[in-house]
Amino acid sequence: MHDTSTSLKYAHLERELRFLLPSPPRSVPVERTQRITDRYLPETGLRLRRVEEEGRPVVLKLGQKVRVDGSPRTVAHTTMYLRPAEYDTLLVLAADELAKTRHTVRLGGHRWAVDVFEGHLRGLVTAELDLGADGRRPDALGLDVLAEVTGDERFTGGALARTSPDALADLLAEHGLSAS
Numbered sequence: 001m002h003d004t005s006t007s008l009k010y011a012h013l014e015r016e017l018r019f020l021l022p023s024p025p026r027s028v029p030v031e032r033t034q035r036i037t038d039r040y041l042p043e044t045g046l047r048l049r050r051v052e053e054e055g056r057p058v059v060l061k062l063g064q065k066v067r068v069d070g071s072p073r074t075v076a077h078t079t080m081y082l083r084p085a086e087y088d089t090l091l092v093l094a095a096d097e098l099a100k101t102r103h104t105v106r107l108g109g110h111r112w113a114v115d116v117f118e119g120h121l122r123g124l125v126t127a128e129l130d131l132g133a134d135g136r137r138p139d140a141l142g143l144d145v146l147a148e149v150t151g152d153e154r155f156t157g158g159a160l161a162r163t164s165p166d167a168l169a170d171l172l173a174e175h176g177l178s179a180s
Contacts, residue, residue: 011076013068015131018155019145020175024103024116024125031104031111039095040158047157048090060087073131073150096161107142120165123172123179126155146175 032053039048045066051059060082068074082090099118104111110129117124127143149155154163154171163171169179 008068008076011066011078014065014075014077015073016075016150017073017129017131017137017148018150019127019129019141019143020147020149020155020177021114021125021127022144022146022177024114025105025107025143028105028107031106033104034102035099036102036115037097037099038157038161039091039093039097040161041093041095048087048093048095050087060084062090096158098157098161108138110138110142112143117160121160121163121168123177124160124168146177 035052037050040046041048045064047063047065049059049061049063051061053059062080062082064078065075066078068076098121100115100121101118103114103116105114106112113128113130115126115128117126126149127145129138129141131137153159165179172179
């Protein structure tokens, strides 16, 4: 068990729900779109992230998420922003990679992060909802969801980065979807 008392000193608490979607939401105004490349360092809880957004500087960061009290819903998230030379130094480390386009949308008074995965995860669409400081789940979600996957370890970023195309096909088939 990780000592969260130390982790919380510099961390931001996230209270999130994660959902599997049949497809990206249609007819929903998008507040912002980002292309994200994540590299999960094996045998660690570390993620190297590159975020690209039109008209903005590229954001490079090293992050760590640690579960609080073992709950998949609440994590302590620590982020360190990196200069390009620092990012490049870490980029040489072995890692499991995934790429996605994140669309931030607002529905029912809530801000959603809708991730459309690319490459070996093509066909997977998920949405995350940050519950904020109070952690209260909304009465209505406002999105067409197939399943809540908050507690399903197979839908964590690190696990997805290691997922083969065949395993993704099986995972999606469990929910009546096919990989495209």
